[in-house]
Amino acid sequence: MGRTLARRLADAGYRVVVGSRNPVEKGQHPDLKHDKIEVVSVESAIEAAPVCFLAVPWNSMLPLVQQHAPWHNTILVDCSNPLNRTFDGLELGHHTSAAEEIAKHAQGARVVKALNTASVEVMNNPRFGDTAATMFFCGDDEAAKNSVGDILIALGFAPIDCGALQQARNLEPLAMLYIHLAVRRGFGSHFGFTTLKR
Ligand SMILES: NC(=O)c1ccc[n+]([C@@H]2O[C@H](COP(=O)([O-])OP(=O)(O)OC[C@H]3O[C@@H](n4cnc5c(N)ncnc54)[C@H](OP(=O)(O)O)[C@@H]3O)[C@@H](O)[C@H]2O)c1
Numbered sequence: 001m002g003r004t005l006a007r008r009l010a011d012a013g014y015r016v017v018v019g020s021r022n023p024v025e026k027g028q029h030p031d032l033k034h035d036k037i038e039v040v041s042v043e044s045a046i047e048a049a050p051v052c053f054l055a056v057p058w059n060s061m062l063p064l065v066q067q068h069a070p071w072h073n074t075i076l077v078d079c080s081n082p083l084n085r086t087f088d089g090l091e092l093g094h095h096t097s098a099a100e101e102i103a104k105h106a107q108g109a110r111v112v113k114a115l116n117t118a119s120v121e122v123m124n125n126p127r128f129g130d131t132a133a134t135m136f137f138c139g140d141d142e143a144a145k146n147s148v149g150d151i152l153i154a155l156g157f158a159p160i161d162c163g164a165l166q167q168a169r170n171l172e173p174l175a176m177l178y179i180h181l182a183v184r185r186g187f188g189s190h191f192g193f194t195t196l197k198r
Pocket residue numbers: 001002019020021022026054055056057058059060064079080081082115116117118119120121
């Protein structure tokens with residue numbers, strides 16, 4: 001997820017700093033060989049980035065955001081889904097969400113939930129003929145959401161602002177439905193959500 005996102009962002013013209021526990025090894029990956037991408041330690045990436053995409057497994061997320069607090073107003077984009085150990089359900093939901101738990105642990109950050117309801121393959125190319133895949137997002141800080149909305153457009157998605165961060169309680173189960181359709185109902189990973197309106 002992080003590699004694909006980094007390359008797409010770099011191709012869209014953004015300067016990207018990828019944080020890794022092993023930057024030398026990660027920097028060798030062909031996806032990250034790009035003049036706009038630098039691969040550095042997690043600490044250096046966090047220090048450099050005004051917008052930080054959290055693309056690590058759910059079980060490492062809360063310790064990570066807590067360890068690096070305070071976040072000094074950084075926009076934290078939570079791409080995660082709080083999957084259980086067997087990847088067939090969510091570890092939490094309905095009364096809270098991964099995004100809200102991250103906001104509680106990431107003191108001083110502005111958390112936006114986005115990019116959790118599509119596969120890496122759709123991230124790589126969100127276009128389906130004339131239609132762009134919808135990307136739902138939510139958060140409590142309007143300026144942070146505007147910045148993330150612009151980035152989603154630059155990535156080629158049709159973004160929909162769903163409102164407050166609490167809406168992550170709906171977006172995370174939607175991602176679980178996506179995973180279920182992709183893995184257990186034969187859809188595969190080259191399909192996306194869209195919306196119809198009249
Ligand atoms: N894959 C998808 O299609 C997809 C779609 C939507 C959302 N997501 C969400 O995006 C997030 C990342 O997914 P992914 O498939 O890219 O996961 P992944 O390949 O398992 O992990 C991504 C990176 O996280 C770092 N990492 C792994 N374990 C860690 C730990 N214990 N502590 C700190 N860093 C750790 C590793 O980077 P380093 O070794 O370089 O540090 C790893 O390359 C997940 O929360 C997932 O739910 C994924």
